Amino acid sequence: QVQLVESGGGLVQAGGSLRLSCAASGSAFSSQAMGWYRQAPGKERELVAAITNGGSTNYADSVKGRFTISRDIAKNTVYLQMNSLKPEDTAVYYCAASRRPVVAPLLPVSWGQGTQVTVSS
Numbered sequence: 001q002v003q004l005v006e007s008g009g010g011l012v013q014a015g016g017s018l019r020l021s022c023a024a025s026g027s028a029f030s031s032q033a034m035g036w037y038r039q040a041p042g043k044e045r046e047l048v049a050a051i052t053n054g055g056s057t058n059y060a061d062s063v064k065g066r067f068t069i070s071r072d073i074a075k076n077t078v079y080l081q082m083n084s085l086k087p088e089d090t091a092v093y094y095c096a097a098s099r100r101p102v103v104a105p106l107l108p109v110s111w112g113q114g115t116q117v118t119v120s121s
Helices: none
Strands: 003-007 010-013 018-025 033-039 046-052 057-059 067-072 077-082 091-098 115-120
Touching: 003 091, 018 033, 018 091, 018 115, 033 067, 033 077, 046 067, 046 077, 057 067
Parallel strands: 010 115
Antiparallel strands: 003 018, 018 077, 033 046, 033 091, 046 057, 067 077, 091 115
16 A cells, blocks of 8 residues: 655744645555545544646635645655645645545545644734
């Protein structure tokens, strides 16, 4: 199974930016789609953004126009560029990988450990 390790989380002020990275290892050619989920305390986990190897994307309405997902297949890495951050974006962000080339919905089989994003007002 593919192993995923996230990085790039931290504490930022409202209006600031962060770039999350997710490095994949193990089954180098098994993932056909990858994405980012987030979960805040007391709330359900939600899909933030996802992308197929072919470049199809899916974004949550709450982040459209602010977040951008990208994937470098050669480097086995997926990114989430987060701009114009809001306090409601505060959550643990998880990277996920799917063996199926669909993003609506994403069907994860592997998960990263999560990275904390905190946005202050």
